Amino acid sequence: MKLASLKHGRDGRLVVVSRDLTRATDAFIVVPTLQQALDDWERYAPALEALAEQLEHGSVPSFRFHEHECASPLPRAYARRHAAAWPGYPALLRQAAGAEAPSGTAGGLRHAASDAFLGPRDPLGPGDPAGSLDLSAGLAAITGDVPQGADAAAAAGAIRLVTLVAEVIRHDRLRPDGLDLDGADAPALAASLAPVAVTPDELGEAWRDGALHRKLQVHRNDKPLGCPEAGADLGSGLVALVAEAARHRSLGAGTIVSAGPVSNRGIDGGPGRPAAEGGAGYACLAEARAAEVLTGGWVRTPYLAAGDRLRIEMKDGGGHSIFGAIEHDVTG
Amino acid sequence: MKLASLKHGRDGRLVVVSRDLTRATDAFIVVPTLQQALDDWERYAPALEALAEQLEHGSVPSFRFHEHECASPLPRAYARRHAAAWPGYPALLRQAAGAEAPSGTAGGLRHAASDAFLGPRDPLGPGDPAGSLDLSAGLAAITGDVPQGADAAAAAGAIRLVTLVAEVIRHDRLRPDGLDLDGADAPALAASLAPVAVTPDELGEAWRDGALHRKLQVHRNDKPLGCPEAGADLGSGLVALVAEAARHRSLGAGTIVSAGPVSNRGIDGGPGRPAAEGGAGYACLAEARAAEVLTGGWVRTPYLAAGDRLRIEMKDGGGHSIFGAIEHDVTG
Numbered sequence: 001m002k003l004a005s006l007k008h009g010r011d012g013r014l015v016v017v018s019r020d021l022t023r024a025t026d027a028f029i030v031v032p033t034l035q036q037a038l039d040d041w042e043r044y045a046p047a048l049e050a051l052a053e054q055l056e057h058g059s060v061p062s063f064r065f066h067e068h069e070c071a072s073p074l075p076r077a078y079a080r081r082h083a084a085a086w087p088g089y090p091a092l093l094r095q096a097a098g099a100e101a102p103s104g105t106a107g108g109l110r111h112a113a114s115d116a117f118l119g120p121r122d123p124l125g126p127g128d129p130a131g132s133l134d135l136s137a138g139l140a141a142i143t144g145d146v147p148q149g150a151d152a153a154a155a156a157g158a159i160r161l162v163t164l165v166a167e168v169i170r171h172d173r174l175r176p177d178g179l180d181l182d183g184a185d186a187p188a189l190a191a192s193l194a195p196v197a198v199t200p201d202e203l204g205e206a207w208r209d210g211a212l213h214r215k216l217q218v219h220r221n222d223k224p225l226g227c228p229e230a231g232a233d234l235g236s237g238l239v240a241l242v243a244e245a246a247r248h249r250s251l252g253a254g255t256i257v258s259a260g261p262v263s264n265r266g267i268d269g270g271p272g273r274p275a276a277e278g279g280a281g282y283a284c285l286a287e288a289r290a291a292e293v294l295t296g297g298w299v300r301t302p303y304l305a306a307g308d309r310l311r312i313e314m315k316d317g318g319g320h321s322i323f324g325a326i327e328h329d330v331t332g
Numbered sequence: 333m334k335l336a337s338l339k340h341g342r343d344g345r346l347v348v349v350s351r352d353l354t355r356a357t358d359a360f361i362v363v364p365t366l367q368q369a370l371d372d373w374e375r376y377a378p379a380l381e382a383l384a385e386q387l388e389h390g391s392v393p394s395f396r397f398h399e400h401e402c403a404s405p406l407p408r409a410y411a412r413r414h415a416a417a418w419p420g421y422p423a424l425l426r427q428a429a430g431a432e433a434p435s436g437t438a439g440g441l442r443h444a445a446s447d448a449f450l451g452p453r454d455p456l457g458p459g460d461p462a463g464s465l466d467l468s469a470g471l472a473a474i475t476g477d478v479p480q481g482a483d484a485a486a487a488a489g490a491i492r493l494v495t496l497v498a499e500v501i502r503h504d505r506l507r508p509d510g511l512d513l514d515g516a517d518a519p520a521l522a523a524s525l526a527p528v529a530v531t532p533d534e535l536g537e538a539w540r541d542g543a544l545h546r547k548l549q550v551h552r553n554d555k556p557l558g559c560p561e562a563g564a565d566l567g568s569g570l571v572a573l574v575a576e577a578a579r580h581r582s583l584g585a586g587t588i589v590s591a592g593p594v595s596n597r598g599i600d601g602g603p604g605r606p607a608a609e610g611g612a613g614y615a616c617l618a619e620a621r622a623a624e625v626l627t628g629g630w631v632r633t634p635y636l637a638a639g640d641r642l643r644i645e646m647k648d649g650g651g652h653s654i655f656g657a658i659e660h661d662v663t664g
Contacts, residue, residue, distance in 0.1 A: 010371055010584075039342055052421075076584060077410070078408045078410055078446065078447035078448075079445060079447035080448070110443070111442070111443035111444060112443060113411060113443060113581065114410065114411070115410035115411035115583070115584040115586075115587060116410075116581070116582065116584050119414070189580055189581060190581065217663045248521055249445070249448070249521060249522065250448065251447070252342075252408060252447040252448050253342075254447075255447060289399060
């Protein structure tokens with residue numbers, strides 16, 4: 001089943017989307033918002049699945065689905081925990097900065113803002129005077145209720161939906177441990193989710209070993225920035241992160257556990273090669289820059305500026321978009 | 333106006349509470365939950381204020397108000413930012429640990445869990461094997477929508493409600509900067525709000541200069557642990573914290589900005605004296621212990637254990653409870 005929230009009020013209007021993302025049908029007759037569906041999933045999911053079935057068969061009224069009309073599937077959520085789950089990224093940034101990695105820091109879950117996701121096609125606002133704006137692309141799980149101490153099997157069973165996430169980050173104020181320079185949380189200026197969130201069964205065999213095994217395609221101004229494999233070089237998959245998030249306290253329905261940026265190492269174990277040179281490339285600009293520092297000595301990739309467009313997407317084995325695309329224009 | 337949420341489903345059942353906390357009336361005819369009221373405050377607040385007026389005059393059906401039937405006023409919220417806004421506390425802890433305070437760290441806002449507040453009278457669960465369980469008592473503002481870059485006046489105007497907060501903390505895994513030992517956020521195991529949240533106008537002249545000027549009474553097993561003045565020795569008041577939280581991004585309706593523990597310095601500028609010796613005492617056990625280390629050399633105050641009860645309350649000039657009491661028993 002594929003679900004989306006069209007822009008409407010604070011919580012969106014839930015729709016069921018066809019597998020090929022071309023058509024949608026209103027879920028209002030079942031439940032008006034995704035949060036309400038998650039709050040009582042056992043009750044609503046079967047009826048939503050039935051709608052999805054009818055949509056595929058054309059036996060329910062439907063309308064053309066436009067990704068640009070979408071809010072993030074959960075326009076606001078009660079909780080988000082985020083981890084740099086691909087250790088190559090923080091390692092590379094620290095190495096480029098000449099800093100020592102504090103032992104055991106990578107992969108730690110931090111609380112992250114979840115009260116106002118950008119829509120997946122919303123503009124990014126008026127650039128950044130300091131010129132250090134970045135977009136970090138990764139994956140997100142949306143959970144049901146997860147009891148404290150849930151094991152991997154329980155965590156996997158509690159993942160209701162999977163989607164993509166983009167975090168808008170300003171790098172000028174970051175310390176190597178991810179904190180802001182004044183010791184507060186890094187000001188992730190905003191974040192967005194892909195237009196469509198899908199139940200794990202939609203992912204087929206790409207959803208295995210507690211992680212999603214597909215390439216994440218990131219384009220900047222229609223040129224590939226990277227296409228790293230999300231199932232490779234990862235420290236913890238989404239299932240392990242959900243279990244980790246539930247280690248000290250239970251998680252409520254609609255919790256988002258996100259991970260990013262996706263980061264592949266080079267074949268020599270060092271920094272990944274740029275996409276333009278046939279490498280897997282990068283899922284954020286900071287990693288591209290760090291790799292340039294470590295391999296070439298000078299930085300060619302600029303941070304985001306007015307006029308830039310970043311596009312993030314993941315395709316299935318047949319080349320069809322799974323979640324629709326996150327696409328943010330940086331305005332002047 | 334004083335508002336509370338009786339335990340009911342995930343979001344509680346909104347009631348208007350009399351000024352003396354003895355009676356309540358259902359707000360359902362206006363709006364069923366506090367989050368919904370905050371989402372459209374201009375529309376609902378006048379009708380809720382009218383109910384409060386009628387409740388004081390006995391001209392509306394009412395029932396006896398029992399604090400132990402309450403959920404936290406917002407049983408779950410979309411965002412919480414927390415700061416150690418009384419700098420004496422982090423300074424003392426670092427001094428006692430023999431650590432240097434990273435410059436500028438105190439007072440930084442961190443994202444904190446808001447998806448599942450404990451009820452103000454809920455038990456604290458089965459103790460802590462490591463024996464380092466603590467309760468940190470402070471203040472919280474519940475905001476309406478706050479635009480990015482709001483100044484102090486706009487931040488003050490956006491504070492809809494004020495209440496008390498208690499954070500359940502495990503100290504064994506904390507680094508001096510408040511992070512968990514593995515670099516993730518400190519596992520604040522849980523948090524609760526006072527039974528009743530009040531509009532700032534209910535606080536009279538105690539609400540001035542962007543802060544609440546009343547003593548916070550903290551009792552452990554009916555003995556005073558502390559009665560620090562919330563209006564003294566503070567780095568940032570609630571209004572400044574709301575403005576700071578909105579510096580990089582707008583805040584959505586129902587955001588909780590919390591601060592604690594309240595901490596007063598001694599008259600010599602050093603650690604505050606214990607309540608038992610006539611001092612202001614402490615609003616958490618870790619500060620009592622740190623003060624013992626720094627003044628006496630050995631620690632007499634144990635962390636929370638099974639059978640302990642902590643009670644947190646604030647009274648007005650007439651000795652009446654403003655918000656009702658947070659009271660947690662630690663179960664065996």
